[in-house]
Amino acid sequence: MLGAIATAFYVPYARQAPEGPRGSTAVGLGFGVAAAALMAFEWLLNARKRVPTWNLGKAETWLKGHIWLGLLAVPLALFHSGFHLRGTLAAALMIVFVVVILSGVFGLVLQQFLPRLMSLAAPGETIYEQIPHVIETLRLDAYEAVAAVCGALAEAEGERAESEAIQSDPRRARQVLGRRPAAAPAEGSAPLRRFYLETVRPFLMGDGRHGPLADARQAERLAQGLLRLLPPVLHDAAGDLIAIAAERRDYAVQARLHRWLHGWILLHVPLAAALLVLLVAHAVLALRYTY
Amino acid sequence: MATRLSSTKLRAKRIELDYFARRHPLRTWRVVLSLAGLALPGLWVTRELVRNDQRSVEPGPVSVAHSLFGNRCTACHSEPAVQPTAAAAPLARSLDHPRWLGATDAACRRCHDAADHETNQTDAPSCASCHTEHRGQRVLRQVSTARCVQCHGELEAHARSLIRVVGSDGRAVQGLADGHPEFAVWVGRGPEASRVRLDATPAPADRAQVRLNHELHLKPGLRGPAGAGGVQLACGDCHQGPMALSGVRFAGTPPPVPSPGDAPDLIPAEEPSYMAPVRFVSHCAGCHPNTFDARFADLPAPHDRPEVIHAFLRGAYANYLVTHADELVDPRRSLLGRETTVQSADAWVNDQVREAETLLFRDPKRCQECHVLSWEPGAVLPTVAPTELPVRWLPQSRFDHGTHRLLACTECHAAPASERTEDILMPRRATCQRCHHAGGASDRCSECHTYHGVTGPVEMNGGRVIARLLDEP
Known part of the structure; x- marks a missing residue:
């Protein structure tokens, strides 16, 4: 008008x-x-x-x-x-x-x-400014999920030290799973250990847009293959890793869309x-x- | 399958409670860039002002005429020599230090001594309102027609007293094609001079005291200068601008270089635009020599006042007698075939002069072929009626023959059909409108009219100093 x-x-x-x-x-x-x-x-x-x-x-x-x-x-x-x-x-x-x-x-x-x-x-959207921090906790969660059944992982020295530090701090321990590393690796856990070290951990340390886990369908196929290699007792831990990777993908998508949005x-x-x-x-x- | 990640509570636990108190790159960059957004243009504007180079803040480059000032804005926008404009004056007075620097009429008049348009205007626009500066390489004289129409579209509402317009029309002019009256020419000179429209009834007549038949002069096979045979005259043989002077074909003597003294009715600055006056020595003498005696075939009488011609003739014959003393005893020689009796040298000269003057002044094919002569009772020499050839038929406008030189003269001037001196051969408005119309050649008022009246010759010695204009040390 x-x-x-x-x-x-x-x-x-x-x-x-x-x-x-x-x-x-x-x-x-x-x-x-x-x-x-x-x-x-x-x-x-x-x-x-x-x-x-x-x-x-x-x-x-x-x-x-x-x-x-x-x-x-x-x-x-x-x-x-x-x-x-x-x-x-x-x-x-x-x-x-x-x-x-x-x-x-x-x-x-x-x-x-x-x-x-x-x-x-x-769907796993979080506060944009907290995405780096949340990813950090995801890395610890992934480590603890694997270490709980595979024992402490010397290859993931950073995550192990950080996990131990968090578990000794009650205020921070609430943010992660808080699982203790197993004293000895569970039987048949080697594929899980290898999957974590070779696929999950690099993916979590990257930008979430590269690697086999960056694509949901490819991640699903990897998960199916992994579950076939693992005894049922280790399926929960494997499921946690797959869920962590999915959450990381969400944050990558969210970060990208957020940058466009703002x-x-x-x-x-x-x-x-x-x-x-x-x-x-x-x-x-x-x-x-x-x- | 999964044991943990579906827990919303766990997701919430992972959020740091004080995250909002910390700087995030997105917010940080927004602040940094915003500060840069404030600072950079501020620095740029400050830099331009400190350098006193305000070309970047001006709305456009100045016109060609003012480009000599460069970036010295104070030439027009100065303080405090120039008073603030009427609009800004109250505010300027309210401030201790006036900061209004609009270009005022006073600033323009420091260099331009422009005459007023009319004394009976109800309101006179400021210089800058018509001559819009900072519009690039334009000619400031080319004022928009709408500026003129503001008053001339409703003239009576903008005049305090009598409107000086010929006739009753021309009071509501919207443009050349809308309301513009027929051209009005000046007829006569002195107190009797008046403007008459070309379409008036009866038609205006040229009152010049010179006999000329354009139709006759444009016929083929005219008798030209001795030895030239038949000639075909063209308009340009007689009507020439200063640029064409070297092209005189039938002049008896080289034409003089024109100057304001030769053309006192022309304003010097406008000379190149107009045709130079026709001059006897350049344009007539070739075919119409003022010869008066076969003994002086190469010495025609001067084209001057009768008194001057008389003195010339006396001198010519007296000199002739010095070397031709035998003429005193030769009674047979007579210009008109009469026998003469010579009493003395002086009497002989008088007789010869009288006979020559009789030939020049009384023969209808000599001076009287063009000029109107009259004799006062008892006078020996005639009085030549002033020719009163108008130099400018339309002094309210200006015309540039140079820009129209591609056209044949007869496109505008109907000379080939004119047999009478009284014919005024100025083109009418419709002739101009053939080219000057919307979508064609420009039809803005300023193409022909000047707002500022020209009251006298332009002063060519302005007296200003370049260093002062450029503010040089």
């Missing part, structure tokens, strides 16, 4: 302006002031996030205002400039503004389907900051040299 009103003002103005629409005319300046005001308002969403406990309206309402008023600033800015890029500063301002808008729209589109996709593709912010917010500086410089200098 506001955009239509602005367009209704602009069209006759552009047709009648002697030198074409310009930012320095009264109407053009009005468009510029309105666009600048909207750009300044866009920053208020950031301020609103700083004080989440203040009763300033629902966050959803703020976000809607941020989106729609930001989009409204586009025609206002274009009307202000008369659809021209005049001067380096003004051109830089307009280009940065367009990139900010496009990155915001990109992020908005991603927000529409990526969360749902994430819940489907990564990575655009790294472009959107800094450029919005640059936009603010350029906007102030443009406004001050333009007014100073025009009036």
Whole structure:
């Protein structure tokens, strides 16, 4: 509605302006002031996030205002400039503004389907910032699951030392299985031991996107083969390893989707900051040299 | 199968309770990049301002005419010599140190002594409102038609007193094709001069006191200069701009170099755009020599006032007598075939001069072929009616023949059909509109009209110093 009103003002103005629409005319300046005001308002969403406990309206309402008023600033800015890029500063301002808008729209589109996709593709979703820590516990869990039936593994020296340290710390022990290594390897546990050392452990130490366990179907086939090699008493431990690998895959998927979901912010917010500086410089200098 | 991992409780236990208090790379990068986003453009703008190079912050390069100022913005945007604009004045006064640097009319008038448009305008626009700067390599004189239409579209609403427009039309002009009246030419000179539209009834007549038949002069096989045989004149043989002076085909003597003194009615700065006045020595004398005596076949009388011609003739005959003393006793020689009786050298000269003047001034094929002569009662020498040839038919506009040189003259001037001096051969508006229309050649007002009236010759010695303009030490 506001955009239509602005367009209704602009069209006759552009047709009648002697030198074409310009930012320095009264109407053009009005468009510029309105666009600048909207750009300044866009920053208020950031301020609103700083004080989440203040009763300033629902966050959803703020976000809607941020989106729609930001989009409204586009025609206002274009009307202000008369659809021209005049001067380096003004051109830089307009280009940065367009990139900010496009990155915001990109992020908005991603927000529409990526969360749902994430819940489907990564059901083991956790807090993004905790993914490295959770993976670390997975490594310990995997070690303890294997060591409980295969005995302490000298090849996994790091995990063994860490497991022993955690088990001696009651506060941290709650985060892992807390199994004790077996005094002697169970009969027929060699395939499990080899599977852990050659397949599971490298997979957990990597980025979760490479190796035979990175693919769910291939992991399933490996699991079936492993179970056939193991006596039934060791199936639980093998199942734990397969489940740990599946969880690691989820975190890899989650991390990747999370970077898409929030990575655009790294472009959107800094450029919005640059936009603010350029906007102030443009406004001050333009007014100073025009009036 | 699995013993542990389905436990949501275990998943929750694996989360560090203070994770949110620690910096995460994504948040850290967002802060770092945001600070960079604030700092980098700020540094860039500051750098440009500190270097005093404000070209990057200006809305576009200045016009060609102002490019000599380079990046010295203060040439137009200066303080405090230039007063703030009317819009900014109140705010500027409220500040201890005015910082409004808009280019004002005063700044323009430091270099441009432009005359006012009209004294009865209700409101005069500022210089910058029409001459929009910082739009690149454009000519500032080319003002948008819409600027003119702001007033001329409704002229009566923008005039304080009587509107100086010929007739009743021309008060609501939207453009050359909409409301523009027919061209009006100046007829006559002095107090009797008036502007008459070309479509007026009766049609305006050229009141120049020179007889000329364009149709006759453009006929083939005219008798040309001696020995040239039949000639075919073209427009350019008589009507020439300064650039074409070397192309005179039938001149008796080399044409003089034009100067403001030769063409006092032309404004020097506009000379190249207009045709130079037709001059006898350059354009007529070749075929119409002022010969007056077979003894002086190579010495025609000067094309000047009768008094000057009289003095010339006396000198010519007196000199002739010095070397031809026998002429005093030769009664048979007579210009008009009459016998003469010579009493003295002075009387002989007087007789010869009188006969030569009779030939030059009384013969309809000599001076009177073009000029209107009259004799005061008792006067020996005639009075030549001032020719009053208009140099500019349409002084309210300007025209550049140079840019139209690809066209045949007769596309605009109907000279081949003109038999009378009274015919005014200026093209009408419709002729211009054949090319100058929307989608064709430009039809903006400034193509022909100047907003600032030209009240006199342009001062060519501006007096300004380059170093001062460029702010050099």
